[in-house]
Amino acid sequence: MDTIKKFDSNIMGTYGRYPLVMEKGSRETATDENGRQYIDFGSGIGTNSLGYCNENWVEAVCGQVKTLQHTSNYYYTKVQADFAERLNQITGYSAVFFGNSGAEANECAIKLARKYSFDKYGKGRHNIITLKNSFHGRTLCTLSATGQDVFHDYFFPFVEGFINVEANDTEDLKARLDDTVCAVMIEYIQGEGGVVPLNKDFVDAVFELCGEKDILVIADEVQTGVGRTGKFLAGDHFSHKANVTTLAKGIAGGLPMGACLADERCRNVLGKGTHGSTFGGNPVSCAGGLAVLDFIQSGNHLQQVTEKGDYLRNKLLDIGEIQKVDGMGLMLGASLKTKNASEVVAEALEKGLLMLTAKDKLRFLPPLTITYEEIDRGIAILEGILK
Secondary structure, eight states: OHHHHHHHHHSOOOSOOOSOOEEEEEBTEEEETTSOEEEESSHHHHTOTTOBSOHHHHHHHHHHHTTOSOOOTTSOOHHHHHHHHHHHHHHTOSEEEEESSHHHHHHHHHHHHHHHHHHHHOTTOOEEEEETTOOOOSSHHHHHHOOOGGGSSSSOSOOSOEEEEOTTOHHHHHHHOOTTEEEEEEOSEETTTTSEEOOHHHHHHHHHHHHHHTOEEEEEOTTTTTTTTSSSSGGGGGTOOOSEEEEOGGGGTSSOOEEEEEOTTTTTSSOTTSOOOSSTTOHHHHHHHHHHHHHHHSTTHHHHHHHHHHHHHHHHHTSTTEEEEEEETTEEEEEESSSOHHHHHHHHHHTTEEOEEETTEEEEOOOTTOOHHHHHHHHHHHHHHHO
16 A cells, blocks of 8 residues: 555546556466456556567567667667568558557547648648547547547647547438548547447448548547457458558557558658657567567467457356447457446456446456456456356
């Protein structure tokens, strides 16, 4: 408790923290400062994609730390070049900008879309359509883009130029898609909004309508990307590739990294001096990212994510208190019949299981490396609570 007191007396209280002091982790198990272990069904909100301290990841990161920890983006580094090349090859994109977070990646995408339209059509075509119930980050601009009223308090005035439409409502989209719009920004699965997938018909309509009007499609895959849904990009489930896709969370296995990927049409929109980041493309984070890509490209790990996700889904549906399960792969949200999700997560912590919520659902974002035995152990704890 001394750590918690020290923490609370020195750090801004911007998070609702649980009374757990994390000390170390190994594979899919976290250990607190008292030596108690926890099965992790949250992986740092989907960030520790390879679990804790994966051996190959540790070797890659430590090797880079001993070689070069940082340099200005005025210079080139091989590790950033290697990571960018691999990421573009896997995703089919043409160029990438590196930042430090999902919010930064989305800021880059917003600027790119507006400049693309300005360069071709001049002023007045700057609006970006986002979906109600979406979440795109906590900077002032990405909060403005977020389509949830609960986030639109305190920080007035917000950034203008964002229009919210109902998710999965094609008619609402058509009504708003006028000549002032430069881009439509979507999450294929609304993570913070409650693990709510988009309908394929709606996604098809987004791409068709935008294609007719030279309007860019931005896919926020900060939470869904890097194998989380069983495909490297969730967009692959929908058979579409956005003009711009943003990634973060699991991309570097736990190190700060955000990426904004652009197709051939958009790769040269942002030129010298139009965007930047001091720490973007940091060599150590890129080394971590290469280790994540090595894992995903070896063996049949994406297929295993799908299979483990199906296994976890079926285990959850066997619990009487769980009404339904939404999501894909190892990104799932479980609706409860009678219990409060936040209270369940708090009780799970006491029993050695780390979980998350998404609105009124239990949210599951375990490491991609989680084993069936660990899923069973975690489900046993959860089932005991829900009964």
